[in-house]
Amino acid sequence: MVKKPVRDRNRVLERNSRVFFENNIPQNWTLTIPSEDYGVDLIINVFEDQHPAYDFDVQLKASEKSVKGDFEKAKLKISTYNYLKSRLHVVMLVKYCEEEQEGYWILMSEIPTPNQNQKTFTINIPKNNKITEIDWETVKSYIKEIVDFKLCAGEKIKEKIKQRRG
Numbered sequence: 605m606v607k608k609p610v611r612d613r614n615r616v617l618e619r620n621s622r623v624f625f626e627n628n629i630p631q632n633w634t635l636t637i638p639s640e641d642y643g644v645d646l647i648i649n650v651f652e653d654q655h656p657a658y659d660f661d662v663q664l665k666a667s668e669k670s671v672k673g674d675f676e677k678a679k680l681k682i683s684t685y686n687y688l689k690s691r692l693h694v695v696m697l698v699k700y701c702e703e704e705q706e707g708y709w710i711l712m713s714e715i716p717t718p719n720q721n722q723k724t725f726t727i728n729i730p731k732n733n734k735i736t737e738i739d740w741e742t743v744k745s746y747i748k749e750i751v752d753f754k755l756c757a758g759e760k761i762k763e764k765i766k767q768r769r770g
Contacts, residue, residue, distance in 0.1 A: 613668075621666040621700035622646065624707055628735045643684040644691070650744055658747045660694040663712075670701040675728040676708040682722055688712050692754060694747050699729055707735035711746075 625646065626635050634649040646662040665678040678699040688695045695712040708729040718725035 617666040617668065617700070617702060618664070620702055621664045621698070621707070624700050624705070625662065625664065625698060625735065628707070628738075630740050633740075643687045644695075647693075650747060652744075658744070658751055660696060660743075660747050661688070661691060663688060663695065663697045664700065665698070666700040666702065668701075669703045670706070670731075674731055676701065676731055678727045678729060679724050680727055681724050682718055682720060685712075685715070685718060685725070686720075689717075694750050696743075697727065697729070698735060709733045709735055709738065 622637070622645070629635065629648060630651075632651045632654070634651075636647040636649065638644055638647060643663055644661045645664040648660050648662060649656050650658040650660065663680075663684070665680075671677050676699045678697060680697070688697075689712055691712075696709050697712060697715070698707045698709045700707040708731055710727065710729045710733060715727055
């Protein structure tokens with residue numbers, strides 16, 4: 605018998621999590637899959653009316669089953685955490701649980717800084733943060749607030765550089 609590549613369970617879960625997320629964002633938003641994956645699995649393009657307004661990044665995790673309790677667990681490499689935390693975009697971590705057909709989310713800004721001496725750490729995602737129940741308008745408002753803050757900070761930095769140059 606000729607040996608051929610196998611589509612393993614992780615690839616199926618990964619695809620299912622991506623399809624689940626795409627099916628739960630507003631219809632007029634778009635989703636891009638980066639060609640290189642260093643921790644950003646999806647870039648979500650947020651639209652206001654019919655115009656692109658903001659982007660945010662998504663790190664997807666997936667499992668067949670959810671854990672018991674009030675928090676879903678997601679394991680993340682410290683290096684991935686550091687990379688995502690340093691991004692200028694808002695970053696959302698989503699854990700998809702196939703058996704429940706649900707995803708749980710948390711913003712990177714809400715995740716406590718892990719011990720840098722470890723290789724990985726576990727993130728506790730509140731199970732009341734369900735993708736199927738998320739208020740995308742609140743998410744959009746938060747992203748706008750962060751983008752406006754960073755743009756304002758950028759203008760202040762430009763001004764300081766101008767002053768130094770005389």
